[in-house]
Amino acid sequence: MENNNSAFDEIQAHLAEIERKHNIRIIFAIESGSRAWGFASPDSDYDVRFIYVKHPEAYFNLGKAEDTLEYYPAPEMDMVGWDLGKYLKLIYKSNSVAFEWANSPIVYRKTAQWEQIASIIGSYFNTKAAIYHYYGEGAHIFKANEHNSTISYKSYLYILRVILAARYIQRHNTVPPMPFADLVADNLPEELQQCGREILELKSKIKEKDKEKRYSELDAFITAELPGLKVYADDLESGEPRDITSLNKIFYSTVIEDL
Secondary structure (H helix, E strand, O other), rough: OOOOOHHHHEEEEHHHHHHHHHHHEEEEEEEEEEEHOOOOOOOOOOOEEEEEEEEEEOOOOOOOOOOOOEEEOOOOOEEEEEEEHHHHHHHHHHOHHHHHHHHHOOEEEHHHHHHHHHHHHHHHHOHHHHHHHHHHHHHHHHHHHOOOOOHHHHHHHHHHHHHHHHHHHHHHHOOOOHHHHHHHHHHOHOOOOOOOHHHHHHOOOOOOEEOOOOOOHHHHHHHHHHHHHHHHHHHOOOOOOOOOOHHHHHHHHHHHHHO
């Protein structure tokens, strides 16, 4: 894949092949991971994610129902899809990854069915669940790197991204944007923004696993911010359970479209 256009064309061909091979309809496909977040390295993989619908009769199967498809067409590309039923169940639980897919700035396929789905899922976003998710993700990565004298800038940016995403949710009570630069502009303190820009610039030139110097001011920011996210989430009300009726209706209408 020599450039973005050739990568896009190759991904389209793979999506069509997945549909033929598995007898499904892909209603939405996006890029996830570092390319979608805006901090890809020269050797970053393509992380393609998609949502699909099976033929209606496949949902009336007393055997084990597949709800995930994985396809690895090249060493630098992985493609993972969720059945629409699985995706909507995750939205109902306010799964942050499901919302990130919906919010990706790099879209490979978007159908009219998806537009209908996207128009209703925002009401299922839960601030408490989202901040817990981002806290847990950031704490896990930081703990793995806490005592190392160097760090991969991929890890640095992952930690910063989840902290800034959680801060964005605290301020705006809605799904945070995917691009890291947007989160930096909105939530990273002014005195740290030069560090953020420098790491972004370096990350675009080095390999994913290359380890570089640490920034004491960023480490101090991370150490101070992470525990506070959990405290904030602990104090939030869980809220009343959302009505799942709208999701059931959109699932039904999307599946039976082929009838």
